[in-house]
Amino acid sequence: MEWRCEWCEKPHEENDPPCDNCGHGTFEKAVQQVNHEVVPGGTVWVCQDCGRSHQRNSPPCKRCGGANLELREGPPETDPLDEIGTRWLDVLEPKYVAGYAAVAVLLAVLLLSAVGVISLPTFGGPTGPPPVPDAPGSADSVGDLSLAGVEDAYVAELNERRTAEGAGALARNTTGDEAAAYYNKATVAAVAGDGAGPDREAFSRFALACEQPAVVSYRVAPERTGGSVSEFENESALAAALVDSYVERGNAFRAGDTVGVDVHVAPDDTVFVTYVVC
Template sequence: MDWRCEWCGKPHEENDPPCDNCGHGTFEEAVVRRTDLADDGGLESTTVWVCTECGRTHTKHSPPCSRCGNHKLVKEEQRVDDDELSVPSYFDLVTPRYVLGLVVVLALAGLFVGGLTGVIDVPGFGNDVPAVENVPGEADTAGSIDLATVESAYLDTVNETRANASDDGVSRNERLDEVAAFTNQRLIKSEYGDGSLPTRDRIAELVGDSCQGGFAVETYTLQSSDYASGDTLGSAFAAEQFADSEISAASTTTVGVDTHTAPNGTVFLTQIVC
């Protein structure tokens, strides 16, 4: 189309007014958008119609103005520099705000991983007992002594002693066993490695509903080389415990127990008692 109505912008094949659409009696030559930018310093032009009252631009002469209702629009040629049409690179998007956001995300990710592995105590992180990595010593044996046997002999001796004192026996709780192992391993890592002790609040969070009336954490140590078997070592731990422990009280009914051998052969027994 080479001609269009000067008033409404309808295109026509020939300069033969009046307009088929609005009846206006004047046509103008249609303006074709330029694409040969090389002759104009890299600028691209296009024709728009500008309202004389509010300045709003329109793509064609179609009064009234869509913003203010004014019926007078004037033709203007707009030029757009190539720089305004260019797409920013990824490096242009790396603003200080973006960098700060990235640092915050990485810090939160570090807290998440630290809380998951037990390296960092994160209140409210979750109720799963985290694993403690790279704990010095042995979790299953003390030389030729099986630590599971030590734990069983310890509890058997405790219950026999309580029965002789007309107290009810204590029962072992799997959840408390896990919390006792977490606490014991963190204790050993703090003394023989580069770890730190968990806070009481962290232990309480992990204990959760397993202890309804409060809890206590107790740790005893004995040298494994002084005992010939798991039974004798477990009984010796019970004797240590009854010397000054809350577990001898009749109100104590539930325990969690863990034993771990330090690098120097010392066996740590840690228990959570309710």
């Protein structure tokens, strides 16, 4: 019983793959008599895209990268592309040209980044603003006072003082509030021994309106405000005392257009204040 290659159908005397013509690894029993006539030149696999001959059916084509090879007997003595002087660039497909161009652009960008001409974002690192850490004490209310109301009154009082000094009023900014809350809560947690404090890289991930925001952070002890926070008549009274504490220390008003603020009361009644100006 004759054997032949399942792929190129070349006959073989024994079931002993791989095929010595195409390299295929499986033979089958021949069901028909196979023509043993040897055509001068043997068999070759010809690329259907550029005409290059190959000894085995092992795409892609070594010239143009085509995947469609056809078995033929008696290969031409000369390559038709050689006769017309075709170069490998002539059979290069547009999709490969686009790929080479993209790689060239990427290499150029990486080179410019390496020499410091441009900067690239850090890959794989944290993205987006950091979460506001938990901090001991109160972030919402103390007694009958709403700390959100204290923050509103603080901005109003601060703007009144700034206007009087010719510094200009600041518009309240939500992103600034979030950045101030992160900084303030992280500070409270660090003072209480529950954290490492605000992180510069994490703070930079807030999408603030300026590249170099001014961060003002301070704390006011009960003896400086004149008593317990819960004893203040209303939010405006506490806010005025907090602004007074800042101004009385001789601190200057920071230049900017927007402001975010956070007020937090620690368990010992110390008030932590942070505001961010852009």
